[in-house]
Amino acid sequence: MDVLKQLLGRLHPLIVHLPIGFIILGLLLQWYDRKRLTYQNVIPLIYLWAGISATLACITGYLQYLGEGYAFDTIKWHLWSGIATALFSFLMYAKFKTFSEKYFLAKIPLAALSVIFFLLISFTGHQGGNITHGEDYLVEPLPNSVKSALGFETFEEKEIALNEENWENALIYEDVVKPILNNKCVSCHNPKKTKGELLLHNPEGILKGGENGEVLIANNASKSEIFSRMNLPMEDDDHMPPEGKTQPSKEEIRLVGAWIDAGHPFEGTIKEIGLPQELFLSFFPKNEEKDHPDMEIAVASKDSILAIEKIGVHVDLISKASNFLSVSCVNKPSFSDSDFESLLSIKNQIAKLDLGGTQVTDSIFAKLATLPNLTILKLDNSVITGSTIDEISSLEHLKSINLIGTEFETSNLEKLADFKNLRKVYVYGSKVNPENIVTFKEGEIHVDYGNYELPPLASDSIVY
Amino acid sequence: MEELIQRLLQEKLARDTQVKTRRHFIKNCAQGLGGLALSSIFAGCDPLGKPKQTSQISFSERDLNPLATLAPPFGPKVKSVIYLHMAGAPSQLEMFDYKPALQKLSGQDCPQSLLEGKKFAFIKGTPKLLGPQAEFKQEGESGNWVSNFMPHFKKVVDEVAFLKAVHTDQFNHGPAQLFMHTGSARLGRPSIGAWATYGLGSENQNLPGFVVLTSGGNTPDAGKSVWGSGFLPSVYQGVQCRSEGDPVLYIEDPDGITRDLKKSTIDAINKINKEEYAKYADPEILARINQYEMAYRMQIAVPEVMNINSEPENIKQMYGVEPGKESFANNCLLARKLVEDGVRFVQLFDWGWDTHGNVREGSIDLGLRNKCREIDRPIAALILDLKRRGLLDETLIVWGGEFGRTPMQENRGNTKMAYMGRDHHGDAFTMWMAGGGIKKGALHGKTDDIGFSGIEGQVSVHDVHATILHLLGFDHEQFTYEFQGRNFRLTDVEGQVIKEILA
Numbered sequence: 001m002d003v004l005k006q007l008l009g010r011l012h013p014l015i016v017h018l019p020i021g022f023i024i025l026g027l028l029l030q031w032y033d034r035k036r037l038t039y040q041n042v043i044p045l046i047y048l049w050a051g052i053s054a055t056l057a058c059i060t061g062y063l064q065y066l067g068e069g070y071a072f073d074t075i076k077w078h079l080w081s082g083i084a085t086a087l088f089s090f091l092m093y094a095k096f097k098t099f100s101e102k103y104f105l106a107k108i109p110l111a112a113l114s115v116i117f118f119l120l121i122s123f124t125g126h127q128g129g130n131i132t133h134g135e136d137y138l139v140e141p142l143p144n145s146v147k148s149a150l151g152f153e154t155f156e157e158k159e160i161a162l163n164e165e166n167w168e169n170a171l172i173y174e175d176v177v178k179p180i181l182n183n184k185c186v187s188c189h190n191p192k193k194t195k196g197e198l199l200l201h202n203p204e205g206i207l208k209g210g211e212n213g214e215v216l217i218a219n220n221a222s223k224s225e226i227f228s229r230m231n232l233p234m235e236d237d238d239h240m241p242p243e244g245k246t247q248p249s250k251e252e253i254r255l256v257g258a259w260i261d262a263g264h265p266f267e268g269t270i271k272e273i274g275l276p277q278e279l280f281l282s283f284f285p286k287n288e289e290k291d292h293p294d295m296e297i298a299v300a301s302k303d304s305i306l307a308i309e310k311i312g313v314h315v316d317l318i319s320k321a322s323n324f325l326s327v328s329c330v331n332k333p334s335f336s337d338s339d340f341e342s343l344l345s346i347k348n349q350i351a352k353l354d355l356g357g358t359q360v361t362d363s364i365f366a367k368l369a370t371l372p373n374l375t376i377l378k379l380d381n382s383v384i385t386g387s388t389i390d391e392i393s394s395l396e397h398l399k400s401i402n403l404i405g406t407e408f409e410t411s412n413l414e415k416l417a418d419f420k421n422l423r424k425v426y427v428y429g430s431k432v433n434p435e436n437i438v439t440f441k442e443g444e445i446h447v448d449y450g451n452y453e454l455p456p457l458a459s460d461s462i463v464y
Numbered sequence: 465m466e467e468l469i470q471r472l473l474q475e476k477l478a479r480d481t482q483v484k485t486r487r488h489f490i491k492n493c494a495q496g497l498g499g500l501a502l503s504s505i506f507a508g509c510d511p512l513g514k515p516k517q518t519s520q521i522s523f524s525e526r527d528l529n530p531l532a533t534l535a536p537p538f539g540p541k542v543k544s545v546i547y548l549h550m551a552g553a554p555s556q557l558e559m560f561d562y563k564p565a566l567q568k569l570s571g572q573d574c575p576q577s578l579l580e581g582k583k584f585a586f587i588k589g590t591p592k593l594l595g596p597q598a599e600f601k602q603e604g605e606s607g608n609w610v611s612n613f614m615p616h617f618k619k620v621v622d623e624v625a626f627l628k629a630v631h632t633d634q635f636n637h638g639p640a641q642l643f644m645h646t647g648s649a650r651l652g653r654p655s656i657g658a659w660a661t662y663g664l665g666s667e668n669q670n671l672p673g674f675v676v677l678t679s680g681g682n683t684p685d686a687g688k689s690v691w692g693s694g695f696l697p698s699v700y701q702g703v704q705c706r707s708e709g710d711p712v713l714y715i716e717d718p719d720g721i722t723r724d725l726k727k728s729t730i731d732a733i734n735k736i737n738k739e740e741y742a743k744y745a746d747p748e749i750l751a752r753i754n755q756y757e758m759a760y761r762m763q764i765a766v767p768e769v770m771n772i773n774s775e776p777e778n779i780k781q782m783y784g785v786e787p788g789k790e791s792f793a794n795n796c797l798l799a800r801k802l803v804e805d806g807v808r809f810v811q812l813f814d815w816g817w818d819t820h821g822n823v824r825e826g827s828i829d830l831g832l833r834n835k836c837r838e839i840d841r842p843i844a845a846l847i848l849d850l851k852r853r854g855l856l857d858e859t860l861i862v863w864g865g866e867f868g869r870t871p872m873q874e875n876r877g878n879t880k881m882a883y884m885g886r887d888h889h890g891d892a893f894t895m896w897m898a899g900g901g902i903k904k905g906a907l908h909g910k911t912d913d914i915g916f917s918g919i920e921g922q923v924s925v926h927d928v929h930a931t932i933l934h935l936l937g938f939d940h941e942q943f944t945y946e947f948q949g950r951n952f953r954l955t956d957v958e959g960q961v962i963k964e965i966l967a
Contacts, residue, residue, distance in 0.1 A: 233919070289901075289967070290539055314667060317535035319937050330668050330806045378854070402854045426854040450852025454616050454782050454844055459837065464830040 009064030016057045016128060019085065022050035023121045026092070027114055044096035051089035058082050070131070078127035085124050088117055134193065160283045167280050168271035173203070176270070176280070177259050181206075184241055184248045200226075203266045216264055221257035230256070251282040292324035292351030293373050293397040299323045304345035311342060318351060324373065326352035333357050340367045347371050356380040356402070365391040373397055380426070381405040386412035393418040404450065405429040413438050416445060424448065526665075527747040529754045530699040531673045533665040536937025541901025542860040543667075544803045545660060545932060546810045548796075548843065549644070550835075551684040552637065552818030553865035555828050555886055556894035557915050559836065561628055562600040562609040565913035566871050570595030574872045578916055585635050585888040586820065586876045593914060594873035597829040597884060606905030613836035616844040622905040623847050623856070624863075624898040625965035629909030629918025632867050632890040632925050637818070640866035640890065641686035645811075646694060647929055647954045654694035654945075655702065656929060657809035659954045660936055662693075662700045663943060667806035669758065670765035672703035675802055677795040679707075680815030680835075691811055695947040702811055707794040711770035715763055726763075730756050769805050772797050783845040796842035800849050803859050814839060817865060820874050821885015828869075828884050847898055860899040860935050862928070868893020871914045892918040895928065901935045901967055908964040926959030934961045 026046040033039045061082055065075055095105050095113060129137065139147055160179050162170055170176060181200050187193075189200040189210075198215065199205025206226070209215045215226040222228055229240040230253045241247060248256075259265075262273050270280070300323065305315045312332040318324050327343065327350050329335040335358035343350065350371050355364070356378045365388045368374065375397045386408040392398065399421055408430040416422060417440040428450020438447065526532055557563060573590050598611035604622040634640035639649035646653035654662070657674040666673025676691045684690050691702030705711045717726055734753045741749040772780070772794055773787050784793045792814045799810040816835055818826055825831040843863070850856040869886035892911045898904075909921030930940040933954060940959055944951035 289541075314533065314669075316533045316667075319539045320535050320537045321539055328667055328806070331670060380853070400854065400857075404853055424854065424857075426852065428852040448852055448854070452619075452848040452852060454619065454841055454848070457615050459612075459615055460784075460841065462837075464833045 005063050006067040008060050009067040012057065012060040012064045013132065015053065015060050016125075018053035019050045019057055019089065020121060020125055022046050022053060023085075023089065023117065026050060027118055030110075030114060040096070044093050047089050047093040047096065051086055051093060054082070054086035054089050058086050075131060078124065078131060081120065081124040081127060085120050088120055092117060136192065140187075162280050162283045163285055167277065167284070169269050172259060172262075172268055172270050172273050172275070173266040176283075177256060180248060180252045180256060184246060184252070187245075188241070206264075216260060218263050219261055221260040224260050227253070227257045227260055249282070251279075255279055290375075291318050291326070292322060292375050297323045297349055297373065300325060300346040300349040308342055308346065311339065313339075313342070315346065323349055324351035325349040326354075328352075328354040329356070329358050330354065334359060337361055337363050337367065340364065344370065348373060350374060351397075352376045354378040355382065358382055360384065362386070362388045365389055368392050369394060371395070376400045378402040379406060383407050385409050385431070386415070390415040390418065393420075396420050398422055400424040400426075402426045403430050403432075407431055410436055410438075413447065414440070416440070419445070426450065528750040529669075529758075530697060530751065531661065531666045531669070531758075533667055534663065536664060537939065537942065538937045540937030541935045542899060543858040544806075544808055544810070545657070545860045545862065545936070546799045546803060546812070546846070547656070548812045548839075548861065548863045549641075549684070549814070550817045550839070550863075550865045551641065551680070551682075551813050551815045553640075553867045553869060553888060553893070554817045554835070555819055555832060555869040556628075556892075557596050557869065557871060557886070558598040558613055558828050558832055559611050560609060560626060560894045560896070561892075561911055561915050562611070563596060563871070563911075563913065563915045566593060566915060567595035569593045569914065583635065584870065586874055587870065587872060587887045588875060588878045591870070591872035591875045591887075593871055594884065594886065597832075604905065606907070608905065608907055613833050614840045616840045620844045620847040620898070623851070624861075624896045625902045625904070625906035625908065627895045627897070627909050627921075627923055627928070627962065627965065628907065629892050629911055629920065629922045630864070630868075630895050630925070630928065631892055631918060631922055635867060635888045635890050637685040637866060637888075639686070640888075641684050641690050643925055644864070644866045645686075645690040646692075647926060647956055651689050652694050653952070654696040654700065654954070655689075655691050655811075656932060656954065657691060657702050657811050658693040658696050658700040659933070659943070660809045662696050662945070663938060664808055664936065666808040668765075670761040671769060671802070671805060671807050672762070672766075673808045674700065674702045674811070675807055675809070676702035676704045676811045676813070677707065677798055678704070678813045678815065679790055679792040679795050680813070680838075681790075682815035684813050684815065690813075695952065696945060702809075705766070705770060705798070706790065707770070707772075707798060708788065708790045711766050712762075715766060717763070726760065730760050769801050770798060772801070775801075779849070782841075782849065784841045792839050793842040793845075796846040797849075800846060800853075800855070803850070803855060804853065819869065819885050820876065820887065821881040821883040822874075822876065824883060826883070826885060828886055830883065850899070856898070857900045860897060860902070860932065862895070862897050862932065864895030864928075865893065871916050889916075891916060892922070897931070897965060903965050903967045906965045908962060921964065923962050924958065926955045927962050929955050930959035931962045931965070934966075 026043055029039055029043055029046065033043070061079065064070075065072075065079070091105070092113065095108075095110065139150065142150075160176055162176070185200045188195040189198045189205070191199065191201070196210040196212070198210030199208070206216060207214075212225070215224060217223045229238055230248060232239040234243060258275055258279050262275060265273055300315075305325075308315050308327075312329075313335065314326075314328040314331065316326050316328075318326050325346060327346075332339075335355060337360055340360075347370055351373050353368075353371065353374060353376070357380070360379065360382050362384050364379075364384065368377070369391050372395070374392075374395050376399060377392075378401075380402045381404070384403070384406050386403065386406075389412055393415070398419060400423060401416075404426050405428075408427060410432045413425075413427070413432060416425060422445050425445060425447045427447060432449065434449035434451040437449070526534070557566070570593055572593050574593055576590070579590065596611070598613045600609045600611050601618075602608065603610045603618040606622050608621050608626055610618050610621055632640055632643060634643050634649050642651065642653075643649040645655045647656075657676075661673035674691070678684075688701075688704070691704070693699070693701035703712065706713075710716055717723065734756055737749050737753050737756075740746075741753075772785055775785075775797065779797070780787070783797045785791065785797050786794065792812070795812050795814075799812060802810050814835075816825065817832075819828045819832045820826050821828065823831070825834070847856065847861065850859055850861075867888055867890040870889040872887070874881055874885045874887040892915065909923060910919055911917065912919050933940040933943060940953060940955045940961070944953050946952070
C-alpha cells in the first residue's frame with residue numbers, strides 16, 4: 001500500500017499539468033468566444049474536467065507530501081492554493097451552467113471571476129515550481145544588478161578595490177580572496193544551493209571541504225582542489241567554474257594559488273603575509289595612457305580651428321570621446337615662433353602639439369607655457385637647444401617631449417627634473433651625450449638616448 | 465548651354481540606372497510614401513506656415529578632400545599601422561613556435577586522427593612528422609622562444625606580443641591573403657588599410673594615406689585586391705610605391721615639361737573647374753580641384769620621402785638597406801620614414817615564404833633561413849628605430865603570413881620531396897604585434913605538443929582585425945559602410961578584440 005501511495009505521489013508532477021492545461025484552455029476559449037458565444041456549451045465541460053483533474057492533483061500532491069518528507073511550511077501555500085484551484089474550477093463550471101442563475105454567482109461578473117481564476121492558477125503553479133526547482137530558479141539567470149533590484153540576495157560583492165597606496169593594508173581574505181570566491185564560486189556553493197556539498201561563502205565552509213573531502217591543502221596550491229580545478233582545461237568535466245559560468249581571470253586564479261601557498265590565512269593584511277605587489281597589479285585601477293588630461297574641456301570654436309587650418313596647420317580632435325585637440329605642423333615646415341599666436345584661440349584644447357621640423361627656436365618655450373593641457377610635445381628636428389626648457393616645467397600634464405635631431409644640450413637635461421608628470425624624453429640625434437646617462441626622479445622620467453645598435457653577426461652574410 | 469545640361473542629365477540618368485537596384489527602388493517608394501504622408505501632417509501643424517526653404521547643397525570637408533582627417537570614436541592607441549606580411553606563409557615551427565616533442569616524433573607517421581576530415585593543399589596519404597629544423601632559445605625578460613633563424617630579432621623580443629594560435633579557414637594563398645587583408649576570402653571587400661584611411665583620413669596632405677611596398681621579386685598571389693578599396697571609394701585603396709626606379713609610376717614630369725609649366729597647367733585647369741563649380745555647385749568638382757593640387761604636391765613630397773639615400777650611414781647599416789634595389793630592408797626603412805611623415809597605413813609584402821620543399825629556395829632548412837635573414841635585421845632595426853624616435857608608442861606593427869605550415873613533411877604526390885618542406889596549414893600559426901597599446905613581451909595562445917592546432921587562446925583572423933581597429937580607436941562592430949542595402953564591417957559578423965595582448 002505504501003508503495004502505491006508513493007507511486008501515486010510521484011505522479012503529481014505529471015497530473016498537475018492537466019488542470020493547468022484545461023484551465024488555460026477554458027480561459028482562452030472564453031476570451032475567444034466573448035462575442036460569438038458559440039462555444040458556451042463546451043466551456044463548462046472543460047471546467048468540469050479541470051475540477052476533476054485538479055482534485056486528482058490535490059490527492060496525489062498530498063500523497064507526495066507524505067511520501068517525500070517535505071516540511072509542511074515549505075508546501076503549505078501550494079497545498080491550500082491547489083485546493084482552492086480545484087474548488088474554483090467547479091465554481092466556474094457552476095457559473096456557466098444555467099442553474100447558477102438562482103444563486104449569488106449570477107451577480108459576480110464573469111470577467112472578474114476569470115481574472116481571479118487566472119491569478120490563482122498562476123500562483124499555484126509558481127509555488128509548485130518553487131518547491132521542485134528551488135526559489136531562485138527563475139531569478140538565477142538574471143544579471144546581479146537586476147537580482148538585487150528585485151530584492152534577492154546576491155553573493156556578488158564589491159569589486160576588488162586596490163590601488164598603489166592601499167594595497168599593502170588590504171585584508172587578504174576579506175578584501176581580496178573573498179570577493180573572488182563570491183564573484184565566481186559562491187553562486188553554486190552557498191547555503192541554499194550547495195553543489196558537491198561544498199560551501200565557499202565563509203572560512204568554515206572552505207576549510208570543511210565538500211563531498212570529496214578537503215579542498216585546501218595548506219601551502220600546497222597545486223594539490224588543493226579549489227585551485228587545481230580552476231586550472232584544468234575548459235573541456236575537462238572537473239573544471240571549475242563549469243562551462244558557461246563566468247570564469248575567473250588568470251590573475252585571480254594566480255592570486256588564489258598564492259594565497260593557498262602562503263597557508264591560506266583568513267586574517268591579516270597583504271603586507272603581514274608578505275605577498276609581492278605584482279600579484280595585485282591587475283586589480284589596480286587601469287591608468288589608461290591617454291594623449292590628453294583626464295578631464296572635461298569645452299569644445300573649441302569651429303571658426304578658430306578653421307582660421308588655424310587656413311595657414312596650413314592641421315587641427316584634429318584626438319577622438320570623438322573628448323574635445324582635446326591634436327595640432328600638427330607636418331605640412332607647415334615654415335611655422336615659426338611668431339606663428340604661435342594663432343594657436344592661442346584654442347590653447348585650452350591643445351593636448352598634442354607636433355612642431356617637428358619647423359623653424360621654432362628656444363623662445364617657443366615661454367609661449368608653450370601658455371598651453372595648460374599640453375600632454376605630448378614634439379620639437380624634433382628643430383634648432384632648439386633647451387636653454388629655456390624650464391619655462392614649461394609648470395605644465396602639469398606634460399608627459400612626453402620629443403627632442404630628437406635638435407640642438408638640445410646635455411646640460412639642459414637636468415632642467416627636466418622639476419617636471420611633475422614627465423615620463424618620456426627622446427633625445428636621439430641631439431647634442432645630448434648618450435655616454436653620460438642621467439637618471440633623475442629615480443628613473444620616473446625615462447630618457448631615451450636612442451643609442452640602439454644591431455652589431456653585425458657572422459650569420460648576416462651566410463647564404464644557404 | 466541647354467544642350468550641355470541635357471547631356472549632363474542624361475549621363476546622370478544612365479549612371480543611376482547602373483548603380484540603383486530594385487532594393488533602392490522599393491526603399492525609395494517606402495520613404496516617399498511615408499514622407500508624403502508626414503509632410504501633409506506637418507504642413508497642417510505649422511502655425512506660422514513659413515514657406516519651405518529650398519534645400520541647400522551642403523557638403524563636408526570630406527567631400528572636397530577624401531583624405532581629410534577624421535577623429536576616431538574612441539581614444540586611439542596608435543596613429544599609424546605598419547603591416548608586415550610574409551606572402552607565401554612562413555613556417556611558425558622554424559621561427560617562433562618551439563615544439564621539442566615534434567623533434568622526438570620526427571620521421572614517424574602522422575596519426576590518422578589528425579588527418580581525418582582535413583584538407584591539405586598537397587599532402588596525400590599518410591605524411592611523416594617533421595621536427596623543427598631550427599634551434600630555439602628563450603630570449604629577453606619575457607622568455608619567449610625565438611629560433612636561431614632570427615638572431616637579431618632576439619633584441620626586440622620584449623617589445624612584441626605573440627599570438628601563437630591564430631587560425632584561418634583558408635589553405636590556398638590567394639583566398640587566405642584576401643581573408644587576412646579584407647576579412648573575406650572572396651573578392652570585393654576593402655582592405656584593412658582602406659578601412660583605416662576611410663575612417664581616419666591621413667595627416668600629411670602631400671602624401672598618400674595608404675602606401676604599399678612589395679619585395680621578394682613578386683607581388684602577393686591574391687593580386688592588388690589585398691590592398692584594394694573594395695566597395696569603398698577608390699581613393700582609399702593602397703598606393704603601390706616602388707623602392708626601385710620612380711617611387712610611383714609616372715610621377716616624374718615628362719621631358720620638356722618644367723615644374724612651372726606644370727603648375728600653370730594645373731592652375732588653368734583648376735580655374736576652369738572653379739568656374740564650373742560656380743555654375744553647378746557640385747562638390748565633386750571641388751574634390752577634383754583638390755586632387756589636382758595634391759598630385760602636384762606629391763610630385764615633390766613622394767620622391768623626397770622615398771629617397772633612402774639621404775639617411776645617415778649608421779641607419780642604413782642598421783637596416784641593412786641596399787639603395788636602388790628592391791628589398792625588404794629598404795621597405796622597412798621607407799615604412800619608418802612614411803610613418804614619421806604622417807602616413808596612416810603602410811603595408812609591406814615580402815614574397816617567397818612558400819616552403820614546400822620542392823626547390824632549394826622553398827626548403828625549410830635552407831631557403832627559409834635565407835628569407836629569415838632578409839627580414840631579421842630590418843625588422844629589429846624598424847622596431848628600435850621607431851622606438852628611439854618616440855614613434856613606437858603611436859604606431860602598430862603587425863607581422864604574419866596568410867596561414868602557417870604543417871608539422872608534417874610535405875609528400876607531394878605521395879613521394880619523397882627533394883628538400884625538407886611543410887604544406888599549408890591554417891589551424892594554428894604565429895603572428896605578432898608590437899607598438900602602441902600592445903603589452904610588451906606578452907604571449908597569448910598555445911598549440912598542442914606538435915603544433916598542429918591551438919589548445920589555448922585561439923584567435924581568428926577577424927579577432928586580429930578587431931584588435932587593429934580597436935587600437936586605431938574604433939569599435940569594429942560600429943565601424944560600418946553601407947553597400948547594397950546592408951552595413952558592412954571589416955570583421956563581418958565576427959571578431960573579438962584580443963584583450964590579452966593589450967597593455
